[in-house]
Amino acid sequence: MDKEAIRAFTARITQASRSELVVILYEITLAKIEEAIKAFNENNPDIYEKELKGAQKCVSELMACLDFRYKISYNLMSLYIYVSKQIISALMKRDPITLQYAKSVMQKLLTGFEEVSKNDNSGPLMKNTQQLYAGLTYGKGTLNETYINPNNKSRGFIA
Template sequence: MEKDLARTFAARITQASKTELVVIMYEVLLSDIASAKEYFHKGEDEKAMHDIKHGQKFLNELMSSLNYQYEISLNLMSLYIFVNKRIMDAYYKKEAEALDEAKEVLEILMKGFSEIAAGDKSGPVMTNTGQIYAGLTYGRGTLNETYVDPNQANRGFMA
């Protein structure tokens, strides 16, 4: 995963509710699958396997966070096991086609959780984090992205 993409996910995580965190985990996993598939097609198997391992950490987190008091958790676990099997097939057999099946299932699940997250008004899980305001400014020959945390009014030089 590229550093800029990782920073974007990290910033989103600080502002996310519980259900938005699940959606972000799906997005990270799908991003890793897409980049692994791309690396397989380029013949860069080591990089593909690195991205598969990274994505599998997020899949394992999704699996371990299920609450088995609800029947839907058993259904989700069955889907996660299937996805994990396809990811492992891609890893050991070095074939990108297995990732397509995993991607299809994850996209459907992400869509469902995205709809749930849209209605979640519980607020961010992380507390004591600043609100992020982003903007772009022009520098000499470059475009700079900055963010300002309004909760830190004492930043900068005092005159």
């Protein structure tokens, strides 16, 4: 995953509610699987392994966050175990064919959790994070993105 994608995910995480964090974790997992497939096709085994291990960590985090007071958690655990096995199989066999199955399951779960997160009005989970306001400025041959925290009193003139 490139630095720009990491930066975008990081910015989204700081502003995300509990259910949006799950959605972001699914998106990161899918992005890492895509990067692994791309690395395999470009004959880059080190990146392939690194991205699959990253996807595996995301799935492990999803497993660790399950609340087993709810019956659906057992069903989700079964799906996460299946996805984990597919990722491990792709890693050990050095063949991304099983990743298509993992992607399919994760994409369906992502769609479901996106719908759940639309109804989540709980607000950002992280407190004391910088409020992001994005703006674009043009530089010599580049387009620069800036973030400004409106609560930062040390910026600009104080009247």
